[in-house]
Ligand SMILES: NC(=O)C1=CN([C@@H]2O[C@H](COP(=O)(O)OP(=O)(O)OC[C@H]3O[C@@H](n4cnc5c(N)ncnc54)[C@H](OP(=O)(O)O)[C@@H]3O)[C@@H](O)[C@H]2O)[C@@H](O)CC1
């Protein structure tokens with residue numbers, strides 16, 4: 001597979017973009033009935049590959065998702081599976097292609113009823129797909145609630161019914177599927193929680209939509225993966241010296257001294273040529289004792305910001321991180337703000353995390369106004385709420401989805417925003433976004449975010465552009481944790497990184513040989 005091809009496979013389509021791809025394919029000469037036939041066949045094949053014949057209930061909704069259901073039922077019946085089918089809707093209102101497969105169905109058609117779930121071992125959920133327009137109610141809601149309660153095995157067509165394909169949010173109730181078969185490209189809702197947890201195994205089927213339809217669609221969301229940025233990865237130059245690999249400057253506070261030390265170690269392991277910590281003189285011995293490869297500079301009491309600014313007079317200190325362990329108690333909060341603003345005014349690449357975000361909770365606009373150079377903000381949901389309260393406002397008790405919120409935050413702040421969590425999002429002010437999917441739950445351990453900040457600042461120091469640096473760091477962070485597995489603590493993340501980087505180098509070399 002070429003790099004361009006795999007980039008193309010990583011595109012994520014919103015529900016509207018998928019509808020556009022579908023209608024463009026039809027305009028380009030692929031009959032709609034063929035698309036539906038291929039979609040239904042792909043689901044039936046995936047079911048037969050995973051389950052042996054057993055009593056199946058196919059639930060067909062009123063739109064084209066239901067149309068797919070009729071195709072699936074026919075294939076499984078022809079393969080000798082015991083099938084019952086129920087239809088919700090008005091036959092007269094079906095699209096031409098769904099009508100065609102409705103007519104072609106040879107068996108009985110029942111009305112939706114919860115009692116159908118008795119003696120059913122597998123449900124094909126073809127109730128709603130991309131056309132879900134409002135929260136579920138009535139018999140559809142009853143049916144899905146009963147499916148969830150009974151824990152019947154479910155194969156979902158396109159998305160588990162009730163899940164919004166663009167956002168990953170549930171419009172009412174969703175019964176978790178064991179398998180979801182979607183078509184052409186993944187959608188953000190398959191990768192964002194809660195959607196990701198509700199889809200089970202996700203299969204993307206080729207249904208004959210030509211990839212060329214994507215040329216006309218402005219896609220700007222991707223699943224984070226090295227194929228998207230590996231050509232920009234800052235491998236050391238053969239003729240390089242340490243200054244070619246940048247100098248990261250990290251502020252360290254006086255109470256939680258471990259946090260910025262983790263950041264420093266992350267920056268070192270990811271390849272920054274030099275790493276300096278700048279810390280209050282009172283705690284200098286703690287840092288100096290604990291760190292060998294990093295340099296530790298003293299910030300004298302009462303003039304910490306001035307001393308920090310003096311360090312920045314050296315233009316070789318080209319990337320800055322402020323936040324982990326920076327401190328928020330009383331005078332610390334003021335100092336953390338001043339140090340963050342001193343970093344931003346240089347317009348050098350800067351990462352602000354943790355306390356450097358919370359310190360601006362009372363007046364976030366001061367922070368946003370100061371962002372003029374490359375900047376990455378790495379809030380978890382709590383810090384995000386403090387910095388972007390307007391974006392988190394609810395309408396009818398519901399917050400906007402995570403992807404929308406991260407993009408609005410990037411636009412509002414002018415920074416790349418890394419909204420952390422199990423489905424970390426990386427959003428740029430120009431609207432580009434990536435959803436990260438390789439991070440295991442083992443990362444939910446104190447200090448892992450501090451290391452992520454170190455990976456980002458280390459990559460920025462090596463000259464990587466902010467959006468790429470954030471995407472690379474988040475992916476490496478997830479890959480290291482996944483490879484390390486159980487028992488992971490934050491300290492392991494920097495020290496296990498070389499294994500992942502070496503594997504990455506080997507893969508790249510292999511790819512070059514193949515090319
Ligand atoms: N794109 C492609 O390339 C291909 C797509 N394919 C398949 O098509 C699917 C999309 O089909 P779709 O657009 O007809 O939407 P779908 O989800 O079946 O539902 C629409 C119906 O539901 C109704 N309705 C909505 N919400 C409701 C609610 N809460 N409660 C009650 N009713 C509700 C809505 O009613 P209305 O809002 O109009 O009143 C309308 O009647 C897609 O997921 C994939 O499986 C394949 O065939 C192959 C090619």
Ligand SMILES: Nc1ncnc2c1ncn2[C@@H]1O[C@H](COP(=O)(O)OP(=O)(O)O)[C@@H](O)[C@H]1O
Pocket residue numbers: 354380420421422423424439440441442443444445446447448449450451452477
């Ligand atoms: N359930 C999870 N699955 C995958 N990654 C997670 C999960 N929970 C947290 N993480 C990741 O762990 C890191 C935690 O960072 P953060 O909340 O800043 O913690 P800390 O301040 O302790 O370093 C983030 O990179 C986040 O994306």
Ligand SMILES: [K+]
Pocket residue numbers: 065125126127128129156157158159160161
């Ligand atoms: K469905």
